[in-house]
Amino acid sequence: MTNVHALVPDRPVARKRDADATRAAILAAAKVHFARSGYDGAFLRDIAADAGADAALINRYFGGKDGLFAAALKDSIRPDAISQWDRKTFGRDIAKMMANHAHQDNERMHAFQFLLRAATSPATAPLLNEAVQNRFLGPIRAWIGGEQAPARARIVASIFIGLLVERLIRDEPLADNEREAFIERTGTLLQSLVER
């Protein structure tokens, strides 16, 4: 890899910064390729080329294609959002979000499409399962707490995913009369799963 730091003596801090930047560039390229072509159809040499990196670095940083795919999945599920859900207004907050449209062009939507695609292949479903357990179901379980937390968390997670899929297919906001009923009922339903 050629960069400006090759022209000056190596320093550990600069090397670390380079490695982080390269790792991030590989990961970003990997998400695009895996989302577009799936696990089998994406090639490490293309991902490396798009990231401006040597393909050998994929093995060094991620331990190969499986590891890279798993890292791309992890990076597409952000558990920190869950811990910030407001227990008091959770149901209605989510319901309102789902009544709007999906912003097909934004990064979060692309991440969701990538995750959904990973669910449709037997080769990648187990990797997705692990990422979902650790970064989605687990955090919801911890956030929801109380009796029957595993079942309540699983139902919340399922409804959340289903609402995202429905919104993705629909890709337009709900019309006024349906919108109010949808928000009221979905909000109540989700809230009933949070309150112990």
Add this chain to the structure above:
Amino acid sequence: MTNVHALVPDRPVARKRDADATRAAILAAAKVHFARSGYDGAFLRDIAADAGADAALINRYFGGKDGLFAAALKDSIRPDAISQWDRKTFGRDIAKMMANHAHQDNERMHAFQFLLRAATSPATAPLLNEAVQNRFLGPIRAWIGGEQAPARARIVASIFIGLLVERLIRDEPLADNEREAFIERTGTLLQSLVER
């Protein structure tokens, strides 16, 4: 296309039967190719070859790739199952089904993976939207009836899809203690959307 009927004088009934069989073979091959390679990655010549048919017949029977894709989507959503849902036991019936595992190898699961994949591409999402409206949301709306039927149907459809996705990722039955709570809560929740 060569077949035994080419050796005897053409009769309309035999021609119709041949056309139906060829159409079905093209559709079956199309579902496999679209599920595996997506809309852009699937080629009409490969689909025709797998179906043992002339590629020109795809245009004649389906009006091209878009029409073939739409027909494959339609054929993957079977609205007749919905009209047979039992209003009294609906919630618990669905909840029990979702607590089990997904039978990755069966045809209905492949159909669902194909549909999910269609949701992840901007090129195919509008075609999927139309098929879902006509063959899933519409029939649920008719079946559910009563006040706020559009919103209640949309929520039922979303939860149904989310439970299918969660089961697909998980691909194992729920463990005993979580299983009972899951069935009880999911069943009650779904049932509350059916009862007016």
